[in-house]
Amino acid sequence: MSAKRTRGERLPSPSSTEEEDPQIKRFDRCPVLIGKNVDLSSFTFDAPSFHIEDLFVAMGWVGILTLDDKVYPSLVKNFYKKMIFSPGTEITCFLKNKRIKITRDLICSLLRLESGGISLYTTKTIPHIEEEYDPIAACCRVTGKHFDASTRLSTNQLTLTCRVLHNIIAHIIVPRKGHHDEVNHYDVFLLDSILLGRKLDFPYIMIQHMNSVLSGSRPKALPYGMILTKVFEHFGVSVLNTTALVPKATDTINTLTLKRMKIFKENGQWVAKSKGFDDESGPSTLPFEGEDMDADEDAPPPSPPRPRSHQPSCSTSGINEDQFNLLSGRIDSLTSTVDGMQLAVNDLHNTATTIQATVDGIQATVGGLQSSVDGITSMLHALHSYLGTDFPPPPPPEIYHLYQYSFKLHVSVFFALVFLNYQCIQILVNVLIITFCLCQKGENNMCDVIICDVM
Numbered sequence: 001m002s003a004k005r006t007r008g009e010r011l012p013s014p015s016s017t018e019e020e021d022p023q024i025k026r027f028d029r030c031p032v033l034i035g036k037n038v039d040l041s042s043f044t045f046d047a048p049s050f051h052i053e054d055l056f057v058a059m060g061w062v063g064i065l066t067l068d069d070k071v072y073p074s075l076v077k078n079f080y081k082k083m084i085f086s087p088g089t090e091i092t093c094f095l096k097n098k099r100i101k102i103t104r105d106l107i108c109s110l111l112r113l114e115s116g117g118i119s120l121y122t123t124k125t126i127p128h129i130e131e132e133y134d135p136i137a138a139c140c141r142v143t144g145k146h147f148d149a150s151t152r153l154s155t156n157q158l159t160l161t162c163r164v165l166h167n168i169i170a171h172i173i174v175p176r177k178g179h180h181d182e183v184n185h186y187d188v189f190l191l192d193s194i195l196l197g198r199k200l201d202f203p204y205i206m207i208q209h210m211n212s213v214l215s216g217s218r219p220k221a222l223p224y225g226m227i228l229t230k231v232f233e234h235f236g237v238s239v240l241n242t243t244a245l246v247p248k249a250t251d252t253i254n255t256l257t258l259k260r261m262k263i264f265k266e267n268g269q270w271v272a273k274s275k276g277f278d279d280e281s282g283p284s285t286l287p288f289e290g291e292d293m294d295a296d297e298d299a300p301p302p303s304p305p306r307p308r309s310h311q312p313s314c315s316t317s318g319i320n321e322d323q324f325n326l327l328s329g330r331i332d333s334l335t336s337t338v339d340g341m342q343l344a345v346n347d348l349h350n351t352a353t354t355i356q357a358t359v360d361g362i363q364a365t366v367g368g369l370q371s372s373v374d375g376i377t378s379m380l381h382a383l384h385s386y387l388g389t390d391f392p393p394p395p396p397p398e399i400y401h402l403y404q405y406s407f408k409l410h411v412s413v414f415f416a417l418v419f420l421n422y423q424c425i426q427i428l429v430n431v432l433i434i435t436f437c438l439c440q441k442g443e444n445n446m447c448d449v450i451i452c453d454v455m
Helices: 014-020 022-029 040-046 052-059 073-082 104-111 135-143 160-173 185-196 202-215 225-234 255-260 316-390 397-454
Strands: 084-086 090-095 098-102 263-266 269-272
Touching: 022 073, 040 052, 040 255, 052 160, 052 185, 073 090, 073 202, 073 225, 084 202, 090 202, 098 104, 098 225, 104 202, 104 225, 135 185, 160 185, 160 255, 160 263, 160 269, 255 263
Parallel strands: none
Antiparallel strands: 084 090, 090 098, 263 269
16 A cells, blocks of 8 residues: 655655655646746836735735746656645755755745735635624625625626736736636635735745645646745755746736736726626726726616525526636636646656767767777887887897806806905915015115125
8 A cells, every 4th residue: 555645744765655656646747837927017007007016015915926037847846746744834845955944934035025914724615814804795895796705706707906916816826727717715815805905924825825735636736836946046956957947928917918818998998808798787997096996876786695596597698608718718728738738848858858968978978988098009009119129029038047047157257256366466465575574684684794894
């Protein structure tokens, strides 16, 4: 039975477990969500009515929106494979011999965020906080209409500002894969908090969202690619021979994104040209600076919320709208799948390029070694020729023995001559001594003869 991964518990043998445990292998099939960034200046100068920069400055989240870094998908996947979630809202991981510890303080430091705020994350239930939060009032604020809290909202029911905010939430704050037409309860809570300036703890949201990927049985995507790149750089994780993905122009949310969202400016007003609007209410518009979005004296008073079972049946336009939304969602899902396949193909191509470069390097090294061996062989041949020319070869063994005998004979003769010379010298010395003595005796006799003659 394969080992099962639980929260806060490390597997006994990570190397073998990754090969056997399908709970770990599932991350290999998940695409990495690179993330997007927001061109705040584009909204400030071209669409000031949306107040995007002011809203996120009030939240203290500007550092999240302006992040624009490359992403290393293989490192992100390995991180999610090995990460351990601690109950104290911390994530630890050993990656390339580096111990990584993600805390709320670290995220605030890397992204230049303000610490503190409400710590709340949920995926299925209506958010509940100690301070007053009215889900019905929140739905009214984000849609401009009255809806029941249990109503399943879609993006085309949101105000224009909330549509842009929801796009930012779905790609940056709590990234997820697939189409982003559905607005869940937590999205409504986030939208309402941004509109009201209700402080939220983003590091807590991020860590809990990552943990939901870890605890999910079938994760669709791995979020926070750019933020994890900042974390890897902070801990000095090596990115050598690792493929990097650079954000594209479409990864920036700006006024061009509004056009892709079918939001255009006509007669000084931003108007949603998308389909599916109520014929009585007309298309959603965004008022000018200083105008109140809810202050429409000519508009009829909103009707109280009705249960879903008593709502009127959909018209033909509504059916067409649902069909179009379904088709659009499927197209977005196919686009995401194609993007994931393209990333996989790019990874394979880069891997093949790296292998080819390694093989070329090995071949070059072998060629260098062969050249060195050839050079040494040439030097040995030259040395052999030199020794054969200037130094005669050694004599045969019988001549060598003759040389030894001749040498011994010469030595014997030499010592014999030395001995004979020594004997001759001794004889010569004795002769000289005798001669000297005789000479001395003869001189004395001559003196005696001379004295006798004088007398």
